[in-house]
Amino acid sequence: MAFIAGAGATNVDLLYEDMPRIPGVGEEIYTNSFSCQLGGGLPATLINLGRLGIEARIATELGSDMFSSFAAGQFRANCVEPMNLYRGSAIPLNITSAIILKNDRSFITYGKGSIEPDDEAKNSFYEMARGAKICLMQPGGFIDVYKKLKSEGTLMVLDMGWDEEMSEEKYSELLETADIYTPNRLEALRITGKSDEYEAARALRKYFDRVVVKVDKDGCIGIENGIEFFVESVEMFKNKDSTGAGDAFLAGLCYGLFYDYPLKDCIEFGNITGGKAVTAVGALSAWVSEEELLSIKKEVYDGKRA
Numbered sequence: 001m002a003f004i005a006g007a008g009a010t011n012v013d014l015l016y017e018d019m020p021r022i023p024g025v026g027e028e029i030y031t032n033s034f035s036c037q038l039g040g041g042l043p044a045t046l047i048n049l050g051r052l053g054i055e056a057r058i059a060t061e062l063g064s065d066m067f068s069s070f071a072a073g074q075f076r077a078n079c080v081e082p083m084n085l086y087r088g089s090a091i092p093l094n095i096t097s098a099i100i101l102k103n104d105r106s107f108i109t110y111g112k113g114s115i116e117p118d119d120e121a122k123n124s125f126y127e128m129a130r131g132a133k134i135c136l137m138q139p140g141g142f143i144d145v146y147k148k149l150k151s152e153g154t155l156m157v158l159d160m161g162w163d164e165e166m167s168e169e170k171y172s173e174l175l176e177t178a179d180i181y182t183p184n185r186l187e188a189l190r191i192t193g194k195s196d197e198y199e200a201a202r203a204l205r206k207y208f209d210r211v212v213v214k215v216d217k218d219g220c221i222g223i224e225n226g227i228e229f230f231v232e233s234v235e236m237f238k239n240k241d242s243t244g245a246g247d248a249f250l251a252g253l254c255y256g257l258f259y260d261y262p263l264k265d266c267i268e269f270g271n272i273t274g275g276k277a278v279t280a281v282g283a284l285s286a287w288v289s290e291e292e293l294l295s296i297k298k299e300v301y302d303g304k305r306a
Contacts, residue, residue, distance in 0.1 A: 003055035004254060005129035006046055006136030007085075007145075009115050010060045010071045011039030011094045017281055019099050022106050038074050039096060040244045040283040042136055045159075048251030048273060050079030052290045054258055057132075059125040061086035061115055067093050083128045085121040100241075100281060117141045129154070134254055137178055139163075139171070146177050155179050155257060159250050166190045175207045180257070182250055184214040197221060201228070210263045214249065220271060224263040231267045234300055237275035244283025249274030252293065268301045269293060 017033035038044065046056040058075065062068040062084045071093060075082045086092040094111030117125070117140070126145045129135055135149050137158040150156050158178035160171065168175070168191055175181065181204065183191065188200035201213045201221045211223035217239070219232040252273030256266030272293055280286035288296065 002133040002258070003057055003131075004046065004049055004134040004136065004258065005057045005059075005132040006042045006138075007059035007115065007117075007125045007129075007142050008042035008136075008138055008140075009092075009094055009111070009113065010043050010058075010062065010068075011041055011096065011111075012067045012071060013037055013039040013282060014095070014097045015100060015282055016098065017100045019101050021101065022099055035282060035285075036070065037282050037284055038071060039094070040247050042138055042159075042247075043071075043075070043080075044244050044247035044283045045136060045250045045254070046080045047075070047078040047284055048248050048277075048287055049254060051287050052251065052255050052273075052293065053079075054255065056080045057083065057128055059083045059085055059121075059128050061092035063088070063090065063092050065091045065093075067091060067095055083124065085115065085117065085124060114138075114140050133258060136250070136254070137174060139174065143173055143177065146174075150177055150179070157250070157254060157257070158182070159246070160187065161246075162187060163190075168192065179208070180210055180212065180253075181208060182212045182214065182246075182253065184246065185216055188213045198228070212253065212263070212267065214246070220249075220267045222263050222267050229264055231264060231271055231301075233271050234275040234296070236296075236300070237279050239278045241281040241285075242278050243281070244277050245274045247283060248277035248287065255290075255293070265297075265301075268297055272296050272300070 015035045016031050019031055023029045046058050050056045062072055072082055096107050096109040099106045122145050132154050134155045137146050137156050156178045158181045185197045192200040192203040194200040194203055197213055201211050204211045213221040222229050249270040252269035253266045256269045276286050276288045
């Protein structure tokens with residue numbers, strides 16, 4: 001059975017909502033709005049894919065602590081099978097407390113950010129991901145596994161996130177290994193050195209036959225078969241919290257790639273899943289089912305082409 005795989009650190013978010021202000025030193029402020037959920041990143045993309053009915057697998061680090069137990073339960077409840085790479089006794093997750101104000105937010109995070117895999121972890125991830133139709137890539141220590149999977153026919157999809165030192169030279173190995181890369185506007189400008197998002201998209205054709213550049217809330221630039229196009233965002237979705245929007249967009253895009261849609265349709269799926277994600281607080285609070293995804297696409301995009 002076809003599936004989508006990835007390796008990455010697990011994030012747990014403790015969300016304190018509707019806070020009037022950030023407490024000062026020695027102060028305590030109460031709120032009646034709190035939730036605990038998995039945070040953004042690669043795990044959020046895989047969970048969104050699981051919710052769309054696609055088999056998903058993640059290689060991550062989980063311990064014997066209550067946060068790891070919570071995370072494992074959330075993965076399985078959303079049709080994502082976790083494989084543990086961790087062999088220590090500490091808490092291996094990233095845990096973030098988010099104080100959410102009306103127009104801003106502050107964060108405190110415990111953790112080391114990403115997985116630093118040894119050879120055993122790399123081999124375990126490869127065995128888990130072997131045969132995947134799509135593998136999600138990110139910076140870190142798994143590049144040799146990515147190359148091997150690509151050589152065996154797996155479609156490699158790269159999402160890096162922001163890096164102040166981002167450059168084509170720094171990430172050339174990842175770019176050369178990926179089949180699809182999904183930067184936002186600022187990431188595309190930084191990594192290509194261009195000053196215009198369309199020029200950045202054209203520059204990325206050096207590496208990719210199919211180009212994707214997300215242009216914030218407006219939509220997404222695409223290039224396929226040398227043809228440039230722009231897919232507008234979905235107006236029906238009202239932004240409450242942009243956390244996880246990129247992860248959800250990537251899930252919709254990969255849904256389309258998984259079922260061999262043209263790139264424009266894949267981006268339309270991404271705009272729907274990403275747009276829905278911003279309508280509630282947290283990376284995974286709002287999502288669409290497969291039935292809803294296809295229905296919204298038919299209503300919003302397919303009707304315009306008819």
